[in-house]
Amino acid sequence: MSRILAVGTALPPFRLSQSDAKILAGRLFGSRIKTLKRYLTVFDHAVVDQRFFCVAPEWFLSEHRIGETNETYLEWAKELACKATRRCLDRVGMKPEQVDRIIFVSSSGIATSSLDVDLILKLGLRTDLRRTPVFGLGCAGGASGVGLAATICRATNERILLVAVELNSLTFQRNDLTPKNLVATSLWGMALPRF
Numbered sequence: 001m002s003r004i005l006a007v008g009t010a011l012p013p014f015r016l017s018q019s020d021a022k023i024l025a026g027r028l029f030g031s032r033i034k035t036l037k038r039y040l041t042v043f044d045h046a047v048v049d050q051r052f053f054c055v056a057p058e059w060f061l062s063e064h065r066i067g068e069t070n071e072t073y074l075e076w077a078k079e080l081a082c083k084a085t086r087r088c089l090d091r092v093g094m095k096p097e098q099v100d101r102i103i104f105v106s107s108s109g110i111a112t113s114s115l116d117v118d119l120i121l122k123l124g125l126r127t128d129l130r131r132t133p134v135f136g137l138g139c140a141g142g143a144s145g146v147g148l149a150a151t152i153c154r155a156t157n158e159r160i161l162l163v164a165v166e167l168n169s170l171t172f173q174r175n176d177l178t179p180k181n182l183v184a185t186s187l188w189g190m191a192l193p194r195f
Contacts, residue, residue, distance in 0.1 A: 002153035004146075008088025010080040012054035012167070018043055024057050025185050032177055039182045046186045053169050054080075060172055069170050073109030077165045078118050085123060085163055096123045100158035101130040105145040107138050108167045119163065130158070141166070 016024070022043035029036050053059075054076035064072075081104075089096060102125065104116035114133035119125060132152075137144050142164040149160045173181055 002150040005094075006088045006092035008084040008086065008091060010083035010087070011052045012076060012080065014053040014056055015050055016053060016057060017050050018046065018048045020057075021048075021051060021186070024060065025182065028060055028174055028185075029177065029182065033182070039179055042183050043186045048186070051169070054167055055170070060169075060174065063174070070109050073167050073170050074111055074115070076167055077106060077109055077111075077115055078122075080167075081115060081119055081163050081165050082122055084165075085119060085161065088161070089123075094159070096125045098159055099125050099129055099161045100156075101132060101152065101160045103132045103134060103145050103149055103152075103160060103162045105134045105137070105141040105162070105164040106166060107136055107141055108165075108171055110135075115165070116163065125161075 022040055025043065026036065026040060033039065055072060089099075102116045102119065104114050104119070106115065114131070114135070116131050116133060120127060120129070120131075132148070134141060134145055134148070145162045145164055149162045152158060153160055172185065
């Protein structure tokens with residue numbers, strides 16, 4: 001039987017309310033979208049109260065090359081993955097060397113080798129544990145990772161560490177003036193839904 005023994009989380013340092021995110025989007029898109037005021041109302045209906053960024057909101061006001069953005073992703077994804085993993089293992093009282101497999105899920109940055117290698121080295125996970133990196137599933141990545149972990153666990157009875165890191169705000173496209181991008185802006189950035 002497979003079951004979730006513990007969950008560990010970590011958030012980036014910059015918190016932005018949804019109303020502040022709406023103001024920031026107004027600054028970012030400014031006069032470049034004629035119907036901006038109408039489209040900004042999507043922020044009011046996105047069922048998001050706040051979001052967390054690994055960069056200060058001012059970072060979004062200027063252009064960033066993909067290499068710079070990916071370096072920021074690598075730095076923060078490693079830090080957040082380590083914090084969340086430590087919290088998870090501490091909550092269940094498990095030592096890093098007891099983990100049999102790591103499933104690492106992310107789509108908002110690129111790393112070769114995948115960032116699970118960094119976790120192995122920094123946290124003292126076994127060097128012979130099985131690795132399953134999952135890339136490109138976007139918003140469905142975490143849920144797919146849980147399903148994959150359950151399937152593997154039922155078949156092998158392994159102790160699996162699932163780590164999902166998304167820093168979607170770093171993929172923000174400031175020159176994409178389509179309604180689709182504005183809607184994405186209203187939702188992404190490690191948004192926390194309100195209930």
